[in-house]
Amino acid sequence: MTVRIGIIGPGGIGRSHIARITDKLARGRVVAVTDLDPAHAQRVAEPIGASVYADDAALINADDVDAVIVTSFGPAHEGSVVRAIEAGKPVFCEKPLAPTAAECLRIMEAEQRGGRRLVQVGFMRRYDAGYREIKAVLDSGGVGEALMVHNRHRNPSSPENYLEGMSITDTAIHEIDVMRFLLGEEIVSARVDKPKRTTNRFPHLSDPLVLVLRTTSDVLIDVEIFVNNTYGYDIQCEVVAERGAVALGDQNATVRTGAAGRSNRIAADYNERFEAAFNTELQEWINSVQGGEIVGPSSWDGYAAAVVCDAGVRSLRADGSQEFAVELIEKPAFYA
Amino acid sequence: MTVRIGIIGPGGIGRSHIARITDKLARGRVVAVTDLDPAHAQRVAEPIGASVYADDAALINADDVDAVIVTSFGPAHEGSVVRAIEAGKPVFCEKPLAPTAAECLRIMEAEQRGGRRLVQVGFMRRYDAGYREIKAVLDSGGVGEALMVHNRHRNPSSPENYLEGMSITDTAIHEIDVMRFLLGEEIVSARVDKPKRTTNRFPHLSDPLVLVLRTTSDVLIDVEIFVNNTYGYDIQCEVVAERGAVALGDQNATVRTGAAGRSNRIAADYNERFEAAFNTELQEWINSVQGGEIVGPSSWDGYAAAVVCDAGVRSLRADGSQEFAVELIEKPAFYA
Amino acid sequence: MTVRIGIIGPGGIGRSHIARITDKLARGRVVAVTDLDPAHAQRVAEPIGASVYADDAALINADDVDAVIVTSFGPAHEGSVVRAIEAGKPVFCEKPLAPTAAECLRIMEAEQRGGRRLVQVGFMRRYDAGYREIKAVLDSGGVGEALMVHNRHRNPSSPENYLEGMSITDTAIHEIDVMRFLLGEEIVSARVDKPKRTTNRFPHLSDPLVLVLRTTSDVLIDVEIFVNNTYGYDIQCEVVAERGAVALGDQNATVRTGAAGRSNRIAADYNERFEAAFNTELQEWINSVQGGEIVGPSSWDGYAAAVVCDAGVRSLRADGSQEFAVELIEKPAFYA
Amino acid sequence: MTVRIGIIGPGGIGRSHIARITDKLARGRVVAVTDLDPAHAQRVAEPIGASVYADDAALINADDVDAVIVTSFGPAHEGSVVRAIEAGKPVFCEKPLAPTAAECLRIMEAEQRGGRRLVQVGFMRRYDAGYREIKAVLDSGGVGEALMVHNRHRNPSSPENYLEGMSITDTAIHEIDVMRFLLGEEIVSARVDKPKRTTNRFPHLSDPLVLVLRTTSDVLIDVEIFVNNTYGYDIQCEVVAERGAVALGDQNATVRTGAAGRSNRIAADYNERFEAAFNTELQEWINSVQGGEIVGPSSWDGYAAAVVCDAGVRSLRADGSQEFAVELIEKPAFYA
Ligand SMILES: [Mg+2]
Ligand SMILES: [Mg+2]
Ligand SMILES: [Mg+2]
Ligand SMILES: [Mg+2]
Structure with a gap:
């Protein structure tokens, strides 16, 4: 009844997630690690007895990986998240879901094709x-x-x-x-x-x-x-x-x-400030993976945040104080 | 060494000023009252033994009135304040100094003609x-x-x-x-x-x-x-x-x-919330009248606030969120 | 309608009372000063135009002194307070009313003989x-x-x-x-x-x-x-x-x-911390002198505090933590 | 690397400890339950898949029980805690360690005979x-x-x-x-x-x-x-x-x-108020069981608290406010 977790791209936030799963939370275990830098992956994996994989695809498809955490650099999120979706495995992706709205939309499409929610975004507040x-x-x-x-x-x-x-x-x-x-x-x-x-x-x-x-x-x-x-x-x-x-x-x-x-x-x-929130976030995610239904912030939430960010950045780059509209696609019933 | 004060237009705030001068502050006394409604002036004056005057001019020019407080309706402020200036008497005018920038400018002109600061605006914060x-x-x-x-x-x-x-x-x-x-x-x-x-x-x-x-x-x-x-x-x-x-x-x-x-x-x-501030405001005004130099918020402060209000009201009436410039005249050295 | 006040023994607290009566409160004026050190009395009196008296009796009996404030050293309180009572003049005495319960009792007896409350003790809290x-x-x-x-x-x-x-x-x-x-x-x-x-x-x-x-x-x-x-x-x-x-x-x-x-x-x-309380205390005392009825903390309050202090000091001097009873006389109806 | 825990006498606090070990903490699992009421033990054990034992001795001696939590009624603590000590198993005992100082002393003696700290008392603050x-x-x-x-x-x-x-x-x-x-x-x-x-x-x-x-x-x-x-x-x-x-x-x-x-x-x-403290308390206990060295509040702490309580209860029952000395045995070097 333990959720066996693989982690992709463990930087600072990734390692603190590993530490909390290992030392503070119930019913989760990090069993797999991958990173662009294999030596780094090795250093992270060793003390917790996890296996090291050559890339995200190999980790995602490992038989003993029940669910995936993506904490790599933002531009790499889309690929890993879509691969996890296609493997039918729940994936917790640190914010931002992806740097652009287009990437988020492709994640949503993949998830909807799969027919059930698999993605949770790391909005821990x-x-x-x-x-x-x-x-x-x-x-x-x-x-x-x-x-x-x-x-x-x-x-x-x-x-x-x-x-x-x-x-x-x-x-x-x-x-x-x-x-x-x-x-x-x-x-x-x-x-x-x-x-x-x-x-x-x-x-x-x-x-x-x-x-x-x-x-x-x-x-x-x-x-x-x-x-x-x-x-x-x-x-x-x-x-x-x-x-x-x-x-x-x-x-x-x-x-x-x-x-x-x-x-x-x-x-x-x-x-x-948010240590307790991080712990609750991941514990509830582990619980929802076990329960079979992902209920945390969704791909839609990741997409909506990305579109608002776009409008904000445009205003920041514009002269003076200009307001920009936030143009979302119609919300799929899938995310209702 | 008591400052003898005449009050013009004592509504709610005026009466609370009378009460504080009479019961809480040092070295001031309300000796004269006028109001558009003479019966009201009489009711206010009687318990404190003050004289009633037919209009602001008569009150301002009374020999035993050392200084004037104006708490009448905003549109009446300019007339009373300018008359007090012309009589050479210090005048405390409740905010707003006047409803329009034009009126404030005329007050400033009168004051500068007189050659010394006589006006304080009731910005009690x-x-x-x-x-x-x-x-x-x-x-x-x-x-x-x-x-x-x-x-x-x-x-x-x-x-x-x-x-x-x-x-x-x-x-x-x-x-x-x-x-x-x-x-x-x-x-x-x-x-x-x-x-x-x-x-x-x-x-x-x-x-x-x-x-x-x-x-x-x-x-x-x-x-x-x-x-x-x-x-x-x-x-x-x-x-x-x-x-x-x-x-x-x-x-x-x-x-x-x-x-x-x-x-x-x-x-x-x-x-x-501001009872202590009101008391300090009027006590310091009485002190400055006695000291011969008015140091509180000036006609310029009243004018500047009026111009900012104008810009704010225009933005309030405009569609959406439009910014309006605040255009002040150059600040006279008199108010430096 | 101004209360003319004489002050006996103006040290630090006495001078701050003079300052507040002069600069912050309504309807009081310090007109008389006495002190064991006549030069000190002179220095205090001069800037406020008050008269200097040779001793408390002379000050208390001066025709233009309506009421008295006693801020001398504690052991001197009884004499001055009783003299003020015998002259029929309201007296505000800084705490303690007197250092011993016996002195307080003699003050209460004098006040009761006079037939009306004249004493207020400076318990400003x-x-x-x-x-x-x-x-x-x-x-x-x-x-x-x-x-x-x-x-x-x-x-x-x-x-x-x-x-x-x-x-x-x-x-x-x-x-x-x-x-x-x-x-x-x-x-x-x-x-x-x-x-x-x-x-x-x-x-x-x-x-x-x-x-x-x-x-x-x-x-x-x-x-x-x-x-x-x-x-x-x-x-x-x-x-x-x-x-x-x-x-x-x-x-x-x-x-x-x-x-x-x-x-x-x-x-x-x-x-x-207590500036506002001091101001209110003295303003209300001035008001009550004008109103003809002293309502603040009474001689009884001064006496009761002295008896409690006695018990406290005995406990302080005793070994360990011993409890001492507070033995008050029966409260005179006069102070009900 | 999971600590397998047996629980003795799961009332309200015991069940909340089971819930936190199961759902919130890392590396612990409740595998065994006993209670004076076997039906109650059964109801508690079933949802978590734990075994039920006839009594504390049987539970303590079970091969798959690594450590014991005692949450039974106070008078039963001594027996269970001493049995756990004699079995060489770490035991977390809810406060009070025991209702009397004599019982606490016997626990301390047993623990010292065993030669290493095995007892932690549930002082979660x-x-x-x-x-x-x-x-x-x-x-x-x-x-x-x-x-x-x-x-x-x-x-x-x-x-x-x-x-x-x-x-x-x-x-x-x-x-x-x-x-x-x-x-x-x-x-x-x-x-x-x-x-x-x-x-x-x-x-x-x-x-x-x-x-x-x-x-x-x-x-x-x-x-x-x-x-x-x-x-x-x-x-x-x-x-x-x-x-x-x-x-x-x-x-x-x-x-x-x-x-x-x-x-x-x-x-x-x-x-x-103390949910986070309870979680930290048990997580740190699980950690210390794994680490092989118990570091939380000790039997000595349980004993000292019992002796202070005795003195307090005697004072409560005495007339008035009497002080009672707290007489501890000399602290064994074992608990230094
Ligand atoms: Mg996050
Ligand atoms: Mg005002
Ligand atoms: Mg005092
Ligand atoms: Mg406890």
Whole structure:
């Protein structure tokens, strides 16, 4: 009753998934590894007694691999995900599902041809206790309809290879997905407002930015993206509804009193802030693989996020603050 | 050494100013009252032993009136303020200084002709302990340059005679002024984003709204305006700077624990939230009248706010989310 | 309609009362000053144009002195307060009313002979917005009966002349009074628990201490007294009742986010923390002098606090943690 | 590499341990169950495919049982734990290790005879992120020595079979252990102060209570125990040290704003509040069983808690507030 998992392209996030499956979660085991660099694959596989495969196809088709996790570089996602689909094996793909909407569409087509959901996208915020409580409050109806959402996505610093569009495609993509999840609606437009830039950044980067989104029912969403704030990984979200507001708390484990006043820590990074969400995400995925029905964020969610990102990046590259429409294909009944 | 004050047009705010001068502040006394409705003036004047005057000119020119407070209807402000200037008497004028930029300009011209500052505008947020602490942090330089400011201006409900543009000219005008105060910069553009409307409002009203402003150095300011939130008077402000953020606290006098969890009250209205600021505002004005030099928010501040409001109202009335430039005259050295 | 006030023994607290009457409060004026050091009295009187008197008797009996404030050294309180009573003039006496219960009793006897309440004791916490909200919640009955109260009275440091018993008589006396105010009951016993001592103190001082009190209905009160905490003036109070708890909030004007996490300031000293309470205290006293009826904390309150302090000091000096009964005289109907 | 676990006496806590081992934790499996009621054992065992044994001896000695969890009624603990020790199998025993110090001593003797640590006691608070952060701050030395600790242990209600002494032996025992853990010192005395009783309790019960403890270095600890507060499971702990204080935060996942003000939830029960701690506790135990060295709370910790409970219960039963010494045997080097 253990799910035997193969992992394709284990970089930082892939190795932390291996560690959690091995040391923290129930009923999963990583039995297979592949990587463009075979020596790297060997180093990862050895301590957990996993087999090394020459490529994704070989790993996917191994008899003792029940399900696959794809954590390779984004442009490689489509190939591996489609291969897994064609092998009839559940596949958990880290975000983004793929860098372009076209690739996502091809994944969806393959999945629909196969006739059942096999793909889950790694949008882990849906598994955070805070976002789930917000959703529960909204769904309960007690505060009326959501009207606005204010988000902050702040990182202490970004590396030099963090390029302009990544504020949208790599950072704000989490808010793009979780807004769709919380509100149960598609996003129909995106606009980027560009504030004064911090001096604590690489010259190539616009930082901070504000991404403004609208949903089908006109909920107005703002996402402050600030990836060089110098002080911490600070994620905030407040949904303003007709009769009240619900916001993420700080989840403060302790409150300290001293020369700095009364204070609580801000997380250092996403691993600290979302460790529990990552664990829940993968445990629920393992459970759903065992249960035979994938229920997490779907290919459609990966596709929708990609299209919103496209509109956001176009606005970021345009002069001033121009709004771009988000044009989705009609949603297949398959993903209803 | 008491400042003898005449009040013109004492409605709700005027009467609360009379009450605070009489019962809470030092070295001021209301000695004269006038109102379009003489019976009303009589009712206000009698309990405090003040004289009633037939009109603003008579009150302003009374020998025992040292300084004037104008709390009449906005369209009447210009006349009274200019008369006070021409009589050489300090005048505290409730916000707005005047409903249009043209009127504000005429007030500024009169004041400059007189050769010294006599006008203070009732922008009381500049006297709130919270905004003052934010300004002190920014001015200390410890958090670097301000880059963005997020504001929330929420009221539990608006009356039926609260018309569309008043979200800007009556409500957001406070943030417009206090942003100029905190940042020490002019606002150069205004845009209104229109979210999904709450069902808890009069049909004629767009509510909530988001007003987006930019300053000369490109600080990006958003102001959520939500005047029918059903729950309370909730004022929030967070300045995001290069190395940290500073926000208004809740000023919670108590924290309660019970069936509703751990909670603190939200103020019921602006009187509760800003009572201390109103007191400080008028005490400092009385002090400055005695000291011979008016130092609070000036005619220029009233004018600048009016021009920003104009741009905001135009954006509110335009389709979609259009940005409008704020075109100020060159700032007279007189107001430097 | 201005209350003309004479001040006896203006040290630090006296001068801050003069400043607030002069610059912040309505309808009071300091017209007379006396001090053991006539040169000091002269320095205090001059900038406010007050007269200097040779001694308390002369000041009290001056025709233009309507009411008296006593801020001299504690052992001098009885004489001045009794003289004011005998002159039929309202007298505001800083805490303690007097250092011993015997002196307080003599003040009460003089006041009762005079036939009307003339004395108010400077227990300013009763005027703090936080304690008042706690009292309002308790009095509303919504949380049931109070069962326990937890207090913290923390100072950053104590001066060398702060002697052992002063933790009770000078510091915890505020909690002793405000507990009686919140609960509407007398305290019937006192016990001091002595924790490990901080190394940041003078060798002569036991610091911190915990004072444990019981009321007539058996409400159990603890007061942590820690006067060398190194970090700030930190006053906390939580009343635990049958169906919930109510505590003082931090009254945080701002919340800061940065390298120290999310934080709010702790007050530096009692002037910062209780400035508004001091202002309200004296304004309400001036109002009550004008209204002809003194309503603030009475001689009885001063006496009761002194007796509780006595029991506390005895416990502090005893070995271990011994409880001492608080023996009050029967409360005169005069103070009902 | 899976630890095969047998469970003895699966009531509520036992079944939740089975659920977490089966569905949430890595590398453990429950393979054996026994209970005084064989039908109950059968119902528990069946869904997880475990074997049922007639008694604890049979289960402990089963070849495929690597380690044992004891969650039976307290008086049965000693027998099962000693049998596991004699079989050389690691045993996790829910708190209390045993109801009396004498039983705990016999367990310790058996364990020492066996020559290696095999027992871990279920003091799960040591695994809570909040307490661990407090300990890290203390251990870092940045706030100096701990001087006092204030604890609140509040439950919404207690069942009728919750008898007088259980406030100490069942409820405060968690604080007794976690204080020893945080401070790294033994407790040397216990005293119970008895406040006014809530009307929301069974007549047989003193509720609330305050347990006051001292450690070897004279740290003074108070524990408010209030098991019928009507509103929630509210655990608080503040360690006051020489240069600051560190307290548990509320771990608030969300903050809500509405008619009740700004609020965060209080946990409903210990499962909600400490779910993560329970998971960490058992995962670390499984890890240590695999690693061959038991490192969690030991028999000595179970014994020390039992002796402190004894002193507390004696004080509870005595008149007034009497302090009782905690008399421990000399600590065996085995448990150093
Ligand atoms: Mg992810
Ligand atoms: Mg105003
Ligand atoms: Mg005082
Ligand atoms: Mg346990």
